Amino acid sequence: MSHVIATGSRRTLPRRAVLSTVATFSAALLLAACGGSSSDSAASSDPSSTAAKLSGSVVWADFGGPTHERRAKVFLDPFAESTGVKVTSATIADAVQARMFDGGSGDYDLIQASVSDIYIHKSNFVELPASNKGNDALPADAQRYALGSFGVGEAQGWLTKTFPNGGPTSWVDFWDFTKFPGKRAIPGTAASFDYMFEAALMADGVAPADLYPMDLDRAVKKLDQLKGHVVFYTQYPQMQQLLASGSASIAFGPTGQYAALNAAGSPTTVNWNQGLLAWNTFVIPKGSTNQANAIALADYFLDPKKQAAFAELTNYAPGNADALQYIPATTLANLPTAPANKDKVIVADVKARALDYDQSLAKYGAWLATAQ
Amino acid sequence: MATLGSTMRVLPGTPRSAKPASLNRSEVRWLVWPPIAFFVLALGVPVGALFVQAFQGDNAFVNAFRTQLFVASLVRTGVLALIVTALVVVLGTCYAVGMSVAPSWLRVVLLGVLLLSLWTSTLVRTFGWQLLEMPMGGIYWFLHTVGLSNEPVTLYQTTIGMYPAMISVMLPFAVLPVLAAVGSLDRDQLSAATIFGAGPLLTMRKVILPQISSGITTAAVLVFVLSLGFYVTPVLLGGPSNQTVSGVINLQLAAANRPDLGAAMSLMLVAATLIIYLTADHLFRVSEKWG
Numbered sequence: 001m002s003h004v005i006a007t008g009s010r011r012t013l014p015r016r017a018v019l020s021t022v023a024t025f026s027a028a029l030l031l032a033a034c035g036g037s038s039s040d041s042a043a044s045s046d047p048s049s050t051a052a053k054l055s056g057s058v059v060w061a062d063f064g065g066p067t068h069e070r071r072a073k074v075f076l077d078p079f080a081e082s083t084g085v086k087v088t089s090a091t092i093a094d095a096v097q098a099r100m101f102d103g104g105s106g107d108y109d110l111i112q113a114s115v116s117d118i119y120i121h122k123s124n125f126v127e128l129p130a131s132n133k134g135n136d137a138l139p140a141d142a143q144r145y146a147l148g149s150f151g152v153g154e155a156q157g158w159l160t161k162t163f164p165n166g167g168p169t170s171w172v173d174f175w176d177f178t179k180f181p182g183k184r185a186i187p188g189t190a191a192s193f194d195y196m197f198e199a200a201l202m203a204d205g206v207a208p209a210d211l212y213p214m215d216l217d218r219a220v221k222k223l224d225q226l227k228g229h230v231v232f233y234t235q236y237p238q239m240q241q242l243l244a245s246g247s248a249s250i251a252f253g254p255t256g257q258y259a260a261l262n263a264a265g266s267p268t269t270v271n272w273n274q275g276l277l278a279w280n281t282f283v284i285p286k287g288s289t290n291q292a293n294a295i296a297l298a299d300y301f302l303d304p305k306k307q308a309a310f311a312e313l314t315n316y317a318p319g320n321a322d323a324l325q326y327i328p329a330t331t332l333a334n335l336p337t338a339p340a341n342k343d344k345v346i347v348a349d350v351k352a353r354a355l356d357y358d359q360s361l362a363k364y365g366a367w368l369a370t371a372q
Numbered sequence: 373m374a375t376l377g378s379t380m381r382v383l384p385g386t387p388r389s390a391k392p393a394s395l396n397r398s399e400v401r402w403l404v405w406p407p408i409a410f411f412v413l414a415l416g417v418p419v420g421a422l423f424v425q426a427f428q429g430d431n432a433f434v435n436a437f438r439t440q441l442f443v444a445s446l447v448r449t450g451v452l453a454l455i456v457t458a459l460v461v462v463l464g465t466c467y468a469v470g471m472s473v474a475p476s477w478l479r480v481v482l483l484g485v486l487l488l489s490l491w492t493s494t495l496v497r498t499f500g501w502q503l504l505e506m507p508m509g510g511i512y513w514f515l516h517t518v519g520l521s522n523e524p525v526t527l528y529q530t531t532i533g534m535y536p537a538m539i540s541v542m543l544p545f546a547v548l549p550v551l552a553a554v555g556s557l558d559r560d561q562l563s564a565a566t567i568f569g570a571g572p573l574l575t576m577r578k579v580i581l582p583q584i585s586s587g588i589t590t591a592a593v594l595v596f597v598l599s600l601g602f603y604v605t606p607v608l609l610g611g612p613s614n615q616t617v618s619g620v621i622n623l624q625l626a627a628a629n630r631p632d633l634g635a636a637m638s639l640m641l642v643a644a645t646l647i648i649y650l651t652a653d654h655l656f657r658v659s660e661k662w663g
Contacts, residue, residue, distance in 0.1 A: 095629040183507055183524070188612045191627055231507065232529060232611050246508035247528065368612040369441050 057086035058293035061108040065237040066260035100285040109288040116354035126284040135319030146281035147298035151317030153255035153336035155275030171203035182249025188232025190365030212352035429632025453599035464546030490544035501537035529611025546591040553587025
């Protein structure tokens with residue numbers, strides 16, 4: 001063959017070599033394809049997937065963090081496996097959420113929302129079909145639009161070793177920096193004002209029964225007393241980091257973060273007294289492009305055993321009462337709806353909060369800009 | 373040393389007109405199009421899109437100035453940029469002059485550390501500073517161990533907290549231009565100054581500084597313009613009460629859902645930066661130093 005190369009015909013590879021390579025490759029490809037399709041057909045004959053002749057994808061938007069990981073483990077990944085629908089998770093961008101709530105277009109098919117959001121934007125959400133019985137923990141006029149509901153406790157939490165003789169038991173204590181020294185970790189973005197106004201009002205002496213409608217200006221004046229004593233978190237998992245590093249002695253936020261911190265090896269204590277119960281849920285906006293898949297996912301979330309598993313992992317209350325029978329007693333005691341906690345926990349008035357939403361957003365944003 | 377280029381020398385006796393084939397002016401002109409195309413695509417199109425977005429809202433430019441948050445952030449960003457520039461230029465000049473008189477092994481180490489810092493991601497460096505500045509973070513640990521203080525440190529999410537990290541992020545940008553200027557110093561002048569009896573301070577004032585002043589000006593303008601638009605460090609370390617202009621722009625786009633306001637603010641930031649650069653160029657001839 002050397003004389004072939006010397007005369008400059010290097011461009012043309014020996015034809016036989018090329019043909020044999022191509023043949024080998026195509027044979028390998030065919031074998032792989034055949035092998036692959038045979039395993040696919042085995043999966044499609046699996047009885048658990050017969051209910052869903054679905055395909056494509058669906059985009060799930062929530063706030064990420066440990067709650068999302070647990071939700072993926074209990075609901076989203078098994079759903080993807082059994083139906084073949086690709087579930088993509090996204091962390092909510094406030095602007096996209098606001099746009100889709102107002103009826104605009106966007107990437108999300110399911111978005112985390114509060115019950116007040118349902119009251120404000122009901123006309124822009126897809127109503128669940130009659131076959132979906134809904135989450136009975138929610139008020140009746142919100143049930144038709146909500147799925148995957150879970151009851152979040154919003155309460156004060158700290159590392160047990162910070163206050164071994166007992167920590168704050170009320171909102172007045174949260175504002176007391178001599179008795180309970182250290183910085184407080186509170187939300188640092190305008191859209192996550194959460195329950196800061198309720199906390200401030202209760203610290204100012206308002207009885208829980210008289211909280212709503214909220215006197216926002218009085219609350220902001222009380223919040224001013226926190227200046228210089230706070231650290232802000234912009235994502236909920238940062239609460240864990242701030243507590244664990246000692247940068248904040250008490251945090252105020254979703255109790256799932258304390259459960260996660262506990263599970264990670266740092267014992268935490270939660271003060272349920274004057275805590276709040278916030279029903280979080282998910283909605284399907286009308287701008288969603290995968291409504292069939294989203295509705296199928298909504299049905300999947302009704303499974304009582306799975307709701308119980310999620311409650312065990314997060315200590316959040318399940319959306320359907322029939323899940324309670326599957327939750328072990330130790331976890332039941334930690335839920336915001338537990339008998340021991342029920343009397344201490346305040347249920348937020350979602351309708352009043354819905355009416356105050358724009359004002360609360362503006363006032364908290366304005367307060368944040370001057371808060372240090 | 374004979375290189376390929378040296379063989380291009382014209383041999384004696386060859387008429388001048390027989391130069392090797394090179395491109396004449398009209399053929400060279402098409403070489404300008406790639407950079408212009410890049411400029412149009414990478415800068416022109418996004419700025420154009422911003423203009424379109426800004427004019428889609430009503431009176432976005434006026435409304436931006438009516439936002440108290442934006443006006444406060446303008447002042448804060450200006451102050452931040454000025455102070456950071458002043459400190460970084462002083463520190464950078466010292467660093468560069470120090471590097472030039474250091475023994476060669478130390479010079480290599482100093483340059484290596486500087487470049488390593490420059491090439492490390494800004495986010496990683498800022499996060500490192502966050503761990504230092506947290507109330508019970510690295511700085512508190514040091515003070516506590518040495519016995520100076522037992523109180524948690526108030527640096528995180530304060531105005532002052534932004535400065536150390538900004539300075540450390542901007543330092544390489546100041547050192548490198550000054551280093552280039554110092555490298556071209558005439559060593560004989562330094563010897564002459566010593567022979568004539570000048571002490572170190574006088575030498576610095578009368579011999580060194582005037583010669584590296586162009587490098588210092590370049591460094592100052594570069595650091596100032598960068599600091600005006602810097603995003604990551606002030607956002608992570610300043611907290612929600614110390615928003616800079618770039619942080620406020622991000623708020624408009626990501627949280628408030630007002631892309632028209634965000635676009636208007638972005639354009640004003642670009643315009644302000646351009647005006648400052650052109651003024652500095654007119655006064656100090658900065659663009660000539662770029663090469």
